[in-house]
Amino acid sequence: MQAPEFNQILLSNAEFLKPFAITLTRDTEAAKDLFQETLYKALANKDKYNIGTNIKAWLYTIMRNIFINNYRRRFRQNTIFDATPNDAFLNYVQITAANIATSNMNIKEMQDAVHHLPEIFKKPFLLYFDGFKYHEIADMLGEPLGTIKSRIHFARKLLKIQIERF
Known part of the structure; x- marks a missing residue:
């Protein structure tokens, strides 16, 4: 197919793309950009179009x-577009003070909760907490892998129950 013939077919079917672009983007400006990029890609890849096939599809x-x-691409870049005006934050001064006492109390409560676990659950849980893998803990304690996994699971459940009380 010659370039003028392809261009004519492309232009005659291009208007059907505009509503689809708006449906995808839900923004007229982004839809225009998408429409233009689509036409560009179609023109750049006109040799890949098979004559007689559905050009709309x-x-x-x-x-x-x-x-x-x-x-x-936007998701990978974690791009967040903020269209709100930030004028209110120009002279906004926020003073925060860390409350070390509260965090120290929470850590102490956590340590007490772990300390009060039954020994059968405490030892595998502490090894797991220190960074060992399940199979390493199983080898250290001479227990089956499934047993270690279930003990750590039950230790977590018990800790969750104890911490919810606080």
């Missing part, structure tokens, strides 16, 4: 893939 697929790729 081909264009919809290109647009959908561009949208998904852009979404994934």
